[in-house]
Amino acid sequence: MVAGGHADGTVGKALEVLDLVASHGRPLRFSDLLVRSDFPKATLYRLLQTLTHQGMLDHDPETGNYAAGLRLVRLAHAAWAHSSLAPIARPFLDDLAARTGETIHLAQLDQGQVLYVDKRNAAQPVEMFAQAGKVGPAYCTGVGKAMLAWLAPEALETALARQSFHRHTAQTLDNRETLLAELAAIRARGHAWDREEHEPGIICCAVPILSGSGRVLGGLSVTSTTTRTTLEALGALTPMIGEIAAKIAAEAESWRFPDEAAVRDGAGPR
Template sequence: MGAQTLSISEETEQDLTSPISKALVVLDAVALAESPPRFVELLNALPLSRATLHRQLRQLVKEGMLVHDEVHQTYSIGMRVLRLAHSAWSRASLASVARDSLDHLSAQIPETIHLAVLDNNQVLYVDKRLPPRSVSMFSSPGKIGPAYCTGVGKAMLSALPEARLAEAIRAQSFQRHTAKTFVNEKMLRDELARIRQRGHAFDDEEHEDTIICVALPILNKRGEPIGALSVTSTTYVTSLDKMVETYLPAMTVAVQEISENAQIALGV
């Protein structure tokens, strides 16, 4: 296994005052690694001493939060974390509220459907529906994606109040993923203005070549975004204009249903 670069957020770096916060720092680093990291990679990435990191890893493995691969000497997220995540999503999240609406929408639309929320100013995919014919793409439930170049991300950003929007934009990396990626704040803000005007967002091959989508924000009773829904396809199959014409009416109904159900079930 080759060396990899691990990183942690400034917020995480500042919170190392208790064993729990140290354990969470380790879990975050393992979860965000591109591939299961070795001890030395974690040691180089985290502001923890060798002894402290050994103790944390040993305890997290013992508790089932991490798994240690004895052959490759790497660490990965354990089933206990996955069970906790599944329980949280199934009982108290937008995913549970939206399940029936997504199923109904999937029966009407032969394309990939995503449900996402903003998490730490990035996109967290929380549910997905695949058609019988589907294409490989980045997104999957539990995966984090950029907000500035995805349909669901821009849909949610477009509905944020200015103070929150400014904070979210500062958190974007603005890396160029394709020739169409918005790579600075002005480009993104111009696009968000267009989204507010037309009422829906696009991903026009901005995150992945050939992948296109139409997205709508899901709003709470105060008009703030609690999530977003998108229908995703490929330029080999259709166009954005055709997707809007064909799918937007059913998407609008689904988003309204999810919003109303979330207000009741989650009190948002």
């Protein structure tokens, strides 16, 4: 059961359907969706029709499958440029990746989940959308916990409400209480560990990216494996990670969009 918020109006319902389609790895048929949603047949049908007609979904008449539509890719381009730290952080991530030689994650919170907005992979070249745009749980990842730890009380509350705790590994903190204790420890320490809480063998050290006023802008982490390094060794990098996070925060705050710029006539993009 998706921990959804109270759908506001028709738009909310439509977006719920959109999520339903998007959150499955593979395209789905009408009947699949009908089972998974609790909309009545006709309603679901019309919502799908509208979304398809709008290009938010793709409908293959051959197979009858609905898939997330390309219009989303176009919209996301704007979202990524407007609302994410990624465009700003890029050079800093490059720097951090070069200096540590490890995998770097830049993430932001979205609906209580960790949304990775950029990444530097130790060896392989960048993998575009296949990497950025991915979501992960907040309660058992380094960046997730780092961000949660500095959230304001009410924000934390709503975020916690959206967690669906699951014991991924033996180390996973799979309940509210232990997580809260951990968050307090993280605040005290200044950074978060991932002690193989999400995937066995994967460890990381993460810090929040905070605005001048203390608001959580995002999270930054350096990830490695237990075969390659240890928590202690990763911990030694903390000052460097923190320094980069601070630089990103500073840049984010000073950043203003290239001002006004003669407003083209309303002719859509370009």
